[in-house]
Amino acid sequence: xxxxxxxxxxxxxxxxxxVQALTDVDFEVRAGEVMALxxxxxxxxxxxxxxxxxxxxxxxxxxxxxxxxxxxxGPKDAAKLGIEIVYQDLxxxxxxxxxxNMYLGREERNWFHRLRESPMEAKTSETLRSxxxxxxxxxxxxxxxLSGGQRQSVAxxxxxxxxxxxxxxxxxxxxxxxxxxEQVLELVKRLAEQGLAVVLISHNLHDxxxxxxxxxxxxxxxxxxxxxxxxxxxxxxxxxxxxxxPTKVAGIAGTGNGAPA
Amino acid sequence: MRExxxxxxxxxxxxxxxxxxxxxxxxxxxxxxxxxxQNLKNVGLQVAIVAIVAIGATIVILTxxxxxxxxxxxxxxxxxxxxxxxxxxxSVPLAALLMILMGAGLGLVNGxxxxxxxxxxxxxxxxxxxxxxxxxxxxxxxxxIFSVSPQLDPIFYGELGGLPLPFVYVVVLYALAxxxxxxxxxxxxxxxxxxxxxxxRLSGINVNRVRTEAFVIAGALSAVGxxxxxxxxxxxxxxxxxxxxLMAIAxxxxxxxxxxxxxxxxxxxxxxxxTIVIVQNGLNLHAVPSAWQNITLGAIxxxxxxxDMWRGEFARLLVRLWRRGRAAQDEARPxxxxxxxxxVQSRP
Ligand SMILES: Nc1ncnc2c1ncn2[C@@H]1O[C@H](COP(=O)(O)OP(=O)(O)O)[C@@H](O)[C@H]1O
Ligand SMILES: [Mg+2]
Numbered sequence: 001x002x003x004x005x006x007x008x009x010x011x012x013x014x015x016x017x018x019v020q021a022l023t024d025v026d027f028e029v030r031a032g033e034v035m036a037l038x039x040x041x042x043x044x045x046x047x048x049x050x051x052x053x054x055x056x057x058x059x060x061x062x063x064x065x066x067x068x069x070x071x072x073x074g075p076k077d078a079a080k081l082g083i084e085i086v087y088q089d090l091x092x093x094x095x096x097x098x099x100x101n102m103y104l105g106r107e108e109r110n111w112f113h114r115l116r117e118s119p120m121e122a123k124t125s126e127t128l129r130s131x132x133x134x135x136x137x138x139x140x141x142x143x144x145x146l147s148g149g150q151r152q153s154v155a156x157x158x159x160x161x162x163x164x165x166x167x168x169x170x171x172x173x174x175x176x177x178x179x180x181x182e183q184v185l186e187l188v189k190r191l192a193e194q195g196l197a198v199v200l201i202s203h204n205l206h207d208x209x210x211x212x213x214x215x216x217x218x219x220x221x222x223x224x225x226x227x228x229x230x231x232x233x234x235x236x237x238x239x240x241x242x243x244x245x246p247t248k249v250a251g252i253a254g255t256g257n258g259a260p261a
Numbered sequence: 262m263r264e265x266x267x268x269x270x271x272x273x274x275x276x277x278x279x280x281x282x283x284x285x286x287x288x289x290x291x292x293x294x295x296x297x298x299q300n301l302k303n304v305g306l307q308v309a310i311v312a313i314v315a316i317g318a319t320i321v322i323l324t325x326x327x328x329x330x331x332x333x334x335x336x337x338x339x340x341x342x343x344x345x346x347x348x349x350x351x352s353v354p355l356a357a358l359l360m361i362l363m364g365a366g367l368g369l370v371n372g373x374x375x376x377x378x379x380x381x382x383x384x385x386x387x388x389x390x391x392x393x394x395x396x397x398x399x400x401x402x403x404x405x406i407f408s409v410s411p412q413l414d415p416i417f418y419g420e421l422g423g424l425p426l427p428f429v430y431v432v433v434l435y436a437l438a439x440x441x442x443x444x445x446x447x448x449x450x451x452x453x454x455x456x457x458x459x460x461x462r463l464s465g466i467n468v469n470r471v472r473t474e475a476f477v478i479a480g481a482l483s484a485v486g487x488x489x490x491x492x493x494x495x496x497x498x499x500x501x502x503x504x505x506x507l508m509a510i511a512x513x514x515x516x517x518x519x520x521x522x523x524x525x526x527x528x529x530x531x532x533x534x535x536t537i538v539i540v541q542n543g544l545n546l547h548a549v550p551s552a553w554q555n556i557t558l559g560a561i562x563x564x565x566x567x568x569d570m571w572r573g574e575f576a577r578l579l580v581r582l583w584r585r586g587r588a589a590q591d592e593a594r595p596x597x598x599x600x601x602x603x604x605v606q607s608r609p
Pocket of ligand 2: 088
């Protein structure tokens with residue numbers, strides 16, 4: 001694992017009207033590690049990664065990629081930097097098939113702008129196979145006919161297909177059964193072993209402690225701190241999630257003055 | 262695998278084709294005059310304009326928008342074309358080209374305000390429906406322009422290799438639309454935008470732009486429709502194209518396009534257009550008064566949209582049954598693979 005962050009956020013704030021979703025949040029992830037991002041519902045996890053993707057503009061704060069300041073105005077910019085995101089609200093088109101979803105928005109084409117189906121089919125099959133996704137019968141099957149686990153597999157496969165440097169997964173296991181969750185977690189570990197930076201959002205501590213290298217805790221839109229998996233305990237993290245006090249504003253009670261969850 | 266995809270496409274076309282066949286059979290059985298070659302030729306000529314405008318309607322509907330202004334744009338094109346040819350003396354090809362550009366431009370206006378401007382297209386194009394026809398009346402003071410130019414006649418009544426030109430236009434334009442929708446990235450993105458707008462956006466697709474382009478295409482095709490109508494009647498009139506937008510939309514919906522977007526097949530739209538025109542023709546042959554023709558058209562649209570709604574329910578039911586069947590199958594077959602249980606919702 002490298003010792004400088006691949007992605008670093010400094011002092012990120014974001015509000016939606018009167019809702020202060022993020023306040024002065026610092027966050028980082030290094031290549032080769034799984035950084036877990038945990039927090040209660042409404043803590044601001046999804047908002048934080050949507051700021052990374054450029055879907056939400058940050059009100060305040062800085063984003064550094066590989067040490068240098070970067071501005072990301074949308075999914076295309078993020079993809080250009082090698083950042084891929086699997087969104088919580090599954091970003092798949094039900095009316096399109098697996099291949100079409102895998103290549104959505106960046107379809108392979110020839111000089112005449114004609115779609116090149118064969119390479120897309122081959123790469124899709126190869127990626128699914130490399131991730132041990134074996135239950136999908138046909139990659140030409142509309143996504144509407146897939147089960148929740150299969151859809152999640154497609155979403156994850158799509159994120160890793162692009163030689164990305166950083167993969168962010170927002171609650172990828174929330175809707176999955178036990179064995180599919182294990183598969184996704186295995187996959188997450190494998191990505192980090194291959195040298196990718198992985199951000200895993202979850203509020204399942206069991207999952208987190210199984211795969212994470214470090215854990216960032218968000219509470220009421222503030223970051224409570226970063227915990228090394230090897231030296232922390234579930235109790236400590238649970239306490240941080242439910243009652244943690246932001247270290248940056250030590251002395252101010254964490255409860256009562258944050259944004260309503 | 263590609264075969265399977267082709268199968269799926271074909272199956273989308275079979276239903277509308279059978280509907281068309283059923284309607285045609287009913288007409289043939291109910292009146293001898295339907296199958297007269299002169300009448301069939303009439304149907305063919307009549308269907309061309311509806312079918313061409315319906316391409317645009319389908320593409321817009323695929324992006325989950327609607328264009329109600331196409332009939333009015335046909336009228337506006339028609340009077341402007343007649344005017345600049347007859348009164349300003351422009352050559353017909355140049356004038357026609359200008360009209361297509363104008364159609365695309367007005368489509369751009371429709372698309373821009375309904376996507377970037379965030380005005381629902383249903384409302385905005387209802388506005389331009391009134392505006393375009395108003396402009397058409399304004400242009401001529403309400404009177405048609407007759408005997409425009411002898412150059413116009415061959416555009417509609419000419420032949421290419423023994424085939425009537427309207428037939429050629431339809432074949433060429435449908436082939437182009439099909440290639441665009443099925444074989445180009447943009448075509449696929451049109452389906453994606455209609456299927457799941459936010460997924461498309463998160464995938465980096467410029468949703469507003471895709472929608473705007475759909476309206477531009479629709480505008481250009483409405484102008485083509487207007488040119489053909491003007492050539493057919495050698496006259497321009499602000500009254501042309503009344504209700505044509507409904508016929509075009511009905512063609513798409515009878516062809517199985519979903520008004521929710523993301524579902525539809527361009528060839529199925531062609532059969533939808535035939536169905537509409539055959540019904541209209543049949544009603545004419547039976548001397549049904551035009552009020553009743555309108556009522557019939559309205560009823561057909563209502564039923565087609567109803568079927569669109571029920572089809573969603575029906576499809577969901579099928580998927581559920583199919584999955585249940587599969588689950589039962591997987592249970593019955595003892596397996597060592599753990600991956601079979603992926604619907605289980607049992608996280609602690
Ligand atoms: N698009 C939005 N508009 C308004 N409020 C939002 C929006 N997205 C998130 N929020 C609010 O921001 C807060 C953080 O939400 P979110 O980031 O989704 O939390 P988490 O993913 O940690 O459960 C919540 O109070 C939520 O209601
Ligand atoms: Mg969330």
